[in-house]
Amino acid sequence: MHKPLIGVTACQRQIEGHHCHMVVNKYVDALRHSANVEVVVLPALAEGLNEGILERLDGLCLTGSYSNVDPRHYAADQDHPDCRLDPDRDGSALSLIRAARRLKLPLLGICRGLQEMNVAWGGSLRQPLQALPGLMDHREPDTGGVNSHYEPAHALSLNPDGMLYRLTGELNFEVNSLHQQGIDRLGEGLLAEALAPDGLVEAISDPTLPFALGVQWHPEWRTDEHPLYAAIFTAFGTACAHYRDTIKA
């Protein structure tokens, strides 16, 4: 039996003057080694991707990105003038999420991926968090190297009625934090799985689907060192295998 085949979303980046479809290795590594799946990269195309692509897959992972979801997708004014955008990523991700919902395809959203899920479910975002009253600064430290950016940064309280608590049996964790956008209005039908100390929703799920989970932190970082991170990828891989063997079979 082949391993589940998972699509991961790419971003548009310019590398040495060339437009590239780019995915950071840590997402692929965590999916292959912690979720035990195989991976294909899905290009970032503003016009969106054909739903037929997802019919060949067993799951979809929405990666993080330094770019931000364009506020026009949730009817907000451009409330952050130097907001870094990626219309190709927006087009692909939002079309893929809507198709995944229709197919009941297992869906894991990470950081930007959580934000895209919330928007696709009809919710909204706010930014920059660090400038909003009552909210913490959720950005990574501006000192130190990359490794320090993914160190645990704040506490996380799980919803005792949520998927993450069922997966871990624990209510409190510490997670990394590398974002300046966050959930404002929760998408219709989404469950708030976890909160940061300032009340920001940091994880969401759709309980009506077999597996639809979005997390604001980065569980793909050193999954072997964090039980919560590992549990997320193990559960996603299991859900993708189940999808392969049942719904898709």
Ligand SMILES: N[C@@H](CCC(=O)NCCCC(=O)O)C(=O)O
């Ligand atoms: N740009 C958004 C989402 C932040 C995000 O996805 N960061 C990822 C950093 C790079 C990586 O680890 O892939 C925001 O600022 O909220």
